[in-house]
Structures are given as C-alpha cells and as structure tokens.
Amino acid sequence: MSFSILEKQELVPTIHLMTVRAPAVAKKAQPGQFIMLRIDERGERVPLTIADFDREKGTITMIFQVLGKTTMHLSMLKAGDDLLDFIGPLGNPAHIENAGTVILIGGGVGVAPVFPQARALKSAGNKIISIIGARNAGLLLWEDRMREVSDELHITTDDGTKGHHGFVTDIVKKILEQGTKVDRVIAIGPPVMMRAVAGITRPFNVRTIVSLNSIMVDGTGMCGACRVLVGNETKFACVDGPEFDAHLVDFTLLMSRLAIYQPEEKEALEKYTCDRKGCSC
Ligand code: FES
Structure with a gap:
C-alpha cells in the first residue's frame, strides 16, 4: 500500500505544505496529533504534526520546514508521487473544551x-x-x-x-x-x-x-x-x-x-545535496 501526495507547495521559503491521501488516518485524526512517514524503504521515519485533515476527502495535510536530509527529500516530491509509509494518528489529541x-x-x-x-x-x-x-x-x-x-x-x-x-x-x-x-x-x-x-x-x-x-x-x-x-x-x-x-x-x-544528532544530520544533508548535484566531494 502506498500513500499518494495530492498537493505539495512551498508556502514560504523552506516551509512546505503537503496533502496526502490517507483515509484511515483522516477518519480518526484529531487536533494535536501527529503522523509518522517514510518516503521509501531506505528512508528514516519522521514525525510530522497534523496541520489539517478532511475526513470526507480522506486527506491529511502537514506543513514542514526543510531542516535535514529527509525533509529536503520530502520537499522535492510533488503531487502524484507516493510515500511508502504513513502511520497515524499518533499521540494524544489536544484537550478541546470551553475554557473561556x-x-x-x-x-x-x-x-x-x-x-x-x-x-x-x-x-x-x-x-x-x-x-x-x-x-x-x-x-x-x-x-x-x-x-x-x-x-x-x-x-x-x-x-x-x-x-x-x-x-x-x-x-x-x-x-x-x-x-x-x-x-x-x-x-x-x-x-x-x-x-x-x-x-x-x-x-x-x-x-x-x-x-x-x-x-x-x-x-x-x-x-x-x-x-x-x-x-x-x-x-x-x-x-x-x-x-x-x-x-x-x-x-x-x-x-x-x-541537539544530540546535529553533526550527523548536517553530514547526511551535505552528502544528500552532493549526491544530487553529482559532485565527488
Ligand atoms: S518515539 Fe520511541 S518511545 Fe517515543
């Protein structure tokens, strides 16, 4: 099973919106929860907070900032591409009540x-x-x-x-x-x-x-x-x-x-960027 990207746009520099078809997740999603996705079988699992959901259309919208290799890779995908894994909703829903x-x-x-x-x-x-x-x-x-x-x-x-x-x-x-x-x-x-x-x-x-x-x-x-x-x-x-x-x-x-993995994240991003450009550094 794969999860189709229905919409993908750069809202402001380095910050992207992505809407994915995931009816089972959308059916149960609540404010405050998040999903975990994996782009492909070699990809790492990344958590992203749910920014919006549409139960009727069966869609989940996330907004993410390009910070490392995986979010860079994610930012290069487009509508029509698929994600391998899309799990959720995870975490506890926000407590919604009339507080004043x-x-x-x-x-x-x-x-x-x-x-x-x-x-x-x-x-x-x-x-x-x-x-x-x-x-x-x-x-x-x-x-x-x-x-x-x-x-x-x-x-x-x-x-x-x-x-x-x-x-x-x-x-x-x-x-x-x-x-x-x-x-x-x-x-x-x-x-x-x-x-x-x-x-x-x-x-x-x-x-x-x-x-x-x-x-x-x-x-x-x-x-x-x-x-x-x-x-x-x-x-x-x-x-x-x-x-x-x-x-x-x-x-x-x-x-x-x-901050624990910042050096490794920086190295992975540099390698990914180099590999894409085809440089030999
Ligand atoms: S992500 Fe593993 S215990 Fe929370």
Missing part, C-alpha cells in the same frame, strides 16, 4: 499545528486570541486561516517587517499585564519560544500547554528516543504527549537532546 479565553501562539512552522486547535477551540465556544510570529514578513504562515478562526489576531516579526517588531512573548506579556482574564495558553514553536512563553505565564498562574517536538523513532512508546522530563518524571512525547504542561517541562534537557 484561550491564547494560541504559533512560532514559525508552529502556526500549522496551532491552526486545527484554534478552529476546534473556537467551535467549542472559546474566545480565541491568536499570536503568530516569524523572523520576517516573508516567513509568516497561514495569516488568513488563523484570522478566520480568531477573535483577535496579533502578528509579530523579529525584524519588524510586519506587525509588532519583536517576539510573540511581548504580546502575551502585554495581554496578561493588562489584566485580561486568560484561561489557557497554548504555545507551539521552537523550544526556546515555548520556554519563554512558560516563563511569562508562570507568575500569572495561567495554565499553559506546549507541544514537544522531541526526536522520535518508532512513535509508539517502544524506543525511548522521545524521552522528556515533565515534573521530574520521565515521559515519552509520542504516547504521553505530545502536549504537556509547559510549567513542568525541563526545556534545557529537551534542547540538549534535540
């Missing part, structure tokens, strides 16, 4: 997994305040889709080319300092951003949820690769998460574990 006012924060490619949660939380009757950020205006993702499901949408860019000149954390801090009653914060993005959000919401005692992107191998709780420390307890992001209480996550450990 929810701030959703998406940093960089993290906007993609935030979107289905914002949509579901809006349908559940919450007031949605969304904050999306990127390094510059050209890298902002899904502003239009996020606007559709938000009561308020704030934009930040590191270089000030759109919206607030600064970081998503500046806006969260401002909203909380103004005394707005916030019942939950959900933040998905680079670990350094999620750690900063947790640092801001902690003194305000606002429940804060993050989605952890730890390294995964099997995605089913067997290998231990995705180990994280939450409230001084070892948890597996794939089966216990991927969402956790941000105030209990050991982000320092998360970041050091994410």
Whole structure:
C-alpha cells in the first residue's frame, strides 16, 4: 500500500505544505496529533504534526520546514508521487473544551499545528486570541486561516517587517499585564519560544500547554528516543504527549537532546545535496 501526495507547495521559503491521501488516518485524526512517514524503504521515519485533515476527502495535510536530509527529500516530491509509509494518528489529541479565553501562539512552522486547535477551540465556544510570529514578513504562515478562526489576531516579526517588531512573548506579556482574564495558553514553536512563553505565564498562574517536538523513532512508546522530563518524571512525547504542561517541562534537557544528532544530520544533508548535484566531494 502506498500513500499518494495530492498537493505539495512551498508556502514560504523552506516551509512546505503537503496533502496526502490517507483515509484511515483522516477518519480518526484529531487536533494535536501527529503522523509518522517514510518516503521509501531506505528512508528514516519522521514525525510530522497534523496541520489539517478532511475526513470526507480522506486527506491529511502537514506543513514542514526543510531542516535535514529527509525533509529536503520530502520537499522535492510533488503531487502524484507516493510515500511508502504513513502511520497515524499518533499521540494524544489536544484537550478541546470551553475554557473561556484561550491564547494560541504559533512560532514559525508552529502556526500549522496551532491552526486545527484554534478552529476546534473556537467551535467549542472559546474566545480565541491568536499570536503568530516569524523572523520576517516573508516567513509568516497561514495569516488568513488563523484570522478566520480568531477573535483577535496579533502578528509579530523579529525584524519588524510586519506587525509588532519583536517576539510573540511581548504580546502575551502585554495581554496578561493588562489584566485580561486568560484561561489557557497554548504555545507551539521552537523550544526556546515555548520556554519563554512558560516563563511569562508562570507568575500569572495561567495554565499553559506546549507541544514537544522531541526526536522520535518508532512513535509508539517502544524506543525511548522521545524521552522528556515533565515534573521530574520521565515521559515519552509520542504516547504521553505530545502536549504537556509547559510549567513542568525541563526545556534545557529537551534542547540538549534535540541537539544530540546535529553533526550527523548536517553530514547526511551535505552528502544528500552532493549526491544530487553529482559532485565527488
Ligand atoms: S518515539 Fe520511541 S518511545 Fe517515543
């Protein structure tokens, strides 16, 4: 069995959207979950968060950033190509309830997994305040889709080319300092951003949820690769998460574990790029 790519486009430089036909996965997919895919029999397994799903069409949409060899390979596929494996939905669904006012924060490619949660939380009757950020205006993702499901949408860019000149954390801090009653914060993005959000919401005692992107191998709780420390307890992001209480996550450990294979990943990407160009270095 193979899984056909129905759509593939580069949304902004290095960030791609891919929609795959996978009816069995789409039938059960919920916001907050992820899939694992393998391009071919020699490929590594990579986890990607579900950015959207359509149960009627039987499709799953992912948004990914080119960071290493596999995501580079993935970015070169096109509509009509097939993936060998496509497993999911994996992980626990996000907890969707009417909490009141929810701030959703998406940093960089993290906007993609935030979107289905914002949509579901809006349908559940919450007031949605969304904050999306990127390094510059050209890298902002899904502003239009996020606007559709938000009561308020704030934009930040590191270089000030759109919206607030600064970081998503500046806006969260401002909203909380103004005394707005916030019942939950959900933040998905680079670990350094999620750690900063947790640092801001902690003194305000606002429940804060993050989605952890730890390294995964099997995605089913067997290998231990995705180990994280939450409230001084070892948890597996794939089966216990991927969402956790941000105030209990050991982000320092998360970041050091994410960096373990960086030299090998860099080498694999360089070799892949060289092989494609046919150079002999
Ligand atoms: S990916 Fe293997 S235990 Fe989570």
